[in-house]
Amino acid sequence: MLLKIKFSLQRRVHLAQGLWLLSWMAVIWGGVIFCLGVYLKTELLRRAEVMDNTEIHVVPDILMLVGLASIGANWLASRACQDSLDPSRFPRWRVPLLVWFSVAAVLCCLLVAVFVLSYALQGSLEESLKVGLRNGIRFYKDTDVPGRCFQKETIDRLQMEFRCCGNNNFKDWFEVQWVSNRYLDFTSKDVKDRIRSNVDGRYLLDGVPFSCCNPTSPRPCMRYHLTDNHAHFNYDYQSEELNLYGRGCRQALTDYYMELMNSTGPAVLSVILVQISVLVSLRYLQTAVETAMVLEDPAGDSDGYLLEKSVKETIEDLKTRALTMLKFGQVDPDDPEGSPEAADAEKDEKDAAPTPGS
Secondary structure: OEOOEOOHHHHHHHHHHHHHHHHEEEEHHHHHHHHHHHHHHHHHHHHHOOOOOOHHHHHHHHHHHHHHHHHHHHHHHHHHHHHOOOOOOHHHHHHHHHHHHHHHHHHHHHHHHHHHHHHHHHHHHHHHHHHHHHHHOOOOOOOOOOOOHHHHHHHHHHHHHHHHOOOHHHHHHHHOOOOOOOOOOOOOOOHHHHHOOOOOOOOOOOOOOHEEEOOOOOOOOOOOOOOOOOOOOOOOOOOOOOEEEEHHHHHHHHHHHHHHHHHHHHHHHHHHHHHHHHHHHHHHHHHHHHHHOOOOOOOOEEEEEEEEEOOHHHHHHHHHHHHHHHOOHHHHHHHHOOHHHHHHHHHHHHHHHHHHOO
């Protein structure tokens, strides 16, 4: 037996009582994990317009799934702790506890996966935001196009809330036409010259939307002719600290979401430790009570253990059982009784056999 411990009746009672409290602690932590998943999912959905894919949603989805499963599984564990003190009620938990141990092990694995994915998906998040923000800036002017009319408001609110400008920086706005043709005076010489100077016939200018302006700057907001030193008094494009947000929105959003996901790390680790503690303690309680019942001495001492055999032997037993289950229902071609020819021959013999009335 692996890690065998001797349990007296009083020790089993104390173990059951402590495990009952630990199980309810795990239920509360499961609720916390579920709420974290819901909050992270909500924050991701709020910025879905500037994301190109939804791979990052796997983190909050797993958190919500594990949170709900943890609540249910640990509530069952608390019920098993109560029935462990009654020899007439505990035997009914023999099969459910086998399922419970499997579910608890899967929950721990999923929590470890969430912890790893929280850091591993940073590259995918950055790429998703890069493409999504690039499209959002491109469609900023399409306020009259169905399906894109919300992009201007989304980008403006995003830049003001996160104090950022453009995808990488404010110069991204120089590369797109962000003013709709509806608001351009095509009789103006300046508008005609700008459109003609562009190969694609777009109206490009060295300016940015109002939402890029930093209200903490002492200088009034300058949004146009940002690269023209003569357009503004006492202004140098190369050395002047522009009164615009210097950070790109991709970096701002990446930092925000990674901070959210990384903040779940301590909570996830806590749940893993609590869940493993419940799993190990319940295993000791189960084996100690079952050993006492086998000895037909519920009030006497009994042995509790994690595994009945060594780790290697346990793995071999599990492999054997799995192979047996896979072979169940299959016909062995070397077995003459199970072959189709044998079945046909048996049927012919029954047809040829005389009936009792003949």
